[in-house]
Amino acid sequence: MALNIKSNFDLDKNIWNVSLNGEVDVYTADILKDTLSKLIKERKESIKINGTDLQYIDSTGLGVLIGIYKKINVENKQIIVTNIKPSITKLFKITGLDKIFKLEE
Amino acid sequence: MNNYKEEDNIQLSIPNKPEYVSIVRLTLSSIASKMGFDIEEIEDLKVAVSEACTNAITHGIKEEEKNFEILFQTYDKKIEITVYDKGKGYLGSNKMEKPDHSELKEGGLGVFIIRSLMDQVEFSQNKGNGTIIRMTKFLGR
Numbered sequence: 001m002a003l004n005i006k007s008n009f010d011l012d013k014n015i016w017n018v019s020l021n022g023e024v025d026v027y028t029a030d031i032l033k034d035t036l037s038k039l040i041k042e043r044k045e046s047i048k049i050n051g052t053d054l055q056y057i058d059s060t061g062l063g064v065l066i067g068i069y070k071k072i073n074v075e076n077k078q079i080i081v082t083n084i085k086p087s088i089t090k091l092f093k094i095t096g097l098d099k100i101f102k103l104e105e
Numbered sequence: 106m107n108n109y110k111e112e113d114n115i116q117l118s119i120p121n122k123p124e125y126v127s128i129v130r131l132t133l134s135s136i137a138s139k140m141g142f143d144i145e146e147i148e149d150l151k152v153a154v155s156e157a158c159t160n161a162i163t164h165g166i167k168e169e170e171k172n173f174e175i176l177f178q179t180y181d182k183k184i185e186i187t188v189y190d191k192g193k194g195y196l197g198s199n200k201m202e203k204p205d206h207s208e209l210k211e212g213g214l215g216v217f218i219i220r221s222l223m224d225q226v227e228f229s230q231n232k233g234n235g236t237i238i239r240m241t242k243f244l245g246r
Binding site for chain 2 (some may be wrong): 026027056059085086087094095
């Protein structure tokens with residue numbers, strides 16, 4: 001399974017909306033990295049990730065999010081992660097990343 | 106369904122390329138669901154084994170024409186998965202270190218995740234070349 005990413009910028013809320021569909025692993029993590037890097041180059045704003053259709057993510061994807069977070073956090077921007085599966089929430093919790101990113105239902 | 110009274114071995118040899126890690130996950134899902142692991146446990150297994158494969162690919166042999174091996178051993182009440190890489194490095198650390206978030210790093214979470222999701226994890230050296238990661242998960246724990 002591959003990874004499809006859709007994104008748009010919400011002008012009212014000043015935030016990137018990014019929907020992930022598929023799997024983020026060692027093969028697809030670069031696609032995520034390239035996409036998010038382009039977005040924050042265009043506008044260095046917070047990113048809200050919709051994980052409704054995110055089937056799988058591991059440390060390769062978490063690493064990408066950490067890298068992007070470091071770039072935007074210098075300007076106090078956040079990464080918000082919404083609607084992820086329980087198994088993925090667990091991954092954020094055991095790595096302590098639930099304290100770095102904002103997890104929302 | 107649960108005819109795994111004795112040990113059964115299933116072995117995969119996959120090219121040292123990122124695109125094949127999803128095949129390992131599919132194989133594992135199918136084996137683990139036959140054994141009776143629930144969805145949550147299967148998700149944990151998938152992540153742990155992918156992390157080990159990612160290690161094999163990124164820290165192991167760089168030559169893409171070579172393969173690395175994954176052995177699935179199924180028993181009545183547990184599955185043991187061993188990932189052999191033939192790299193030069195040895196990333197063995199049998200201690201568990203919680204990631205330090207005052208110093209956020211992009212890499213290095215993999216081994217921590219494996220240890221958190223599996224019941225037993227053992228690192229050893231592959232005859233002086235590379236790393237062997239052996240992971241065990243018990244049914245119904």
